[in-house]
Amino acid sequence: MQNSIAQQVIEIEKTSATPDFKKIQPLVAGVRGRRVFTEGDKEAGVWTAGQVVGLIDDIPTCQELLAKIEKVNYFHIH
Numbered sequence: 398m399q400n401s402i403a404q405q406v407i408e409i410e411k412t413s414a415t416p417d418f419k420k421i422q423p424l425v426a427g428v429r430g431r432r433v434f435t436e437g438d439k440e441a442g443v444w445t446a447g448q449v450v451g452l453i454d455d456i457p458t459c460q461e462l463l464a465k466i467e468k469v470n471y472f473h474i475h
Contacts (some may be wrong), residue, residue: 400440402429 406421413420429442457465 400443402440403443406443 402424406424409420409424410416422436423462430444432441433444
């Protein structure tokens with residue numbers, strides 16, 4: 398996911414002659430990433446979404462999602 402913290406990490410990695418995790422550690426620390434979720438601040442740190450993010454092709458509303466779940470599972474329920 399892209400935000401200013403991720404961009405800083407990319408720039409540090411691009412300009413470093415040799416890999417040095419200590420240079421980016423304060424930016425990618427887990428405590429910063431957790432703040433993204435607990436405080437809702439997308440700029441608080443770097444967060445992960447996993448490989449499943451590549452499988453998402455739509456973002457339905459709750460109403461649309463529930464209607465789809467009902468439709469797909471109607472015959473299993475009745």
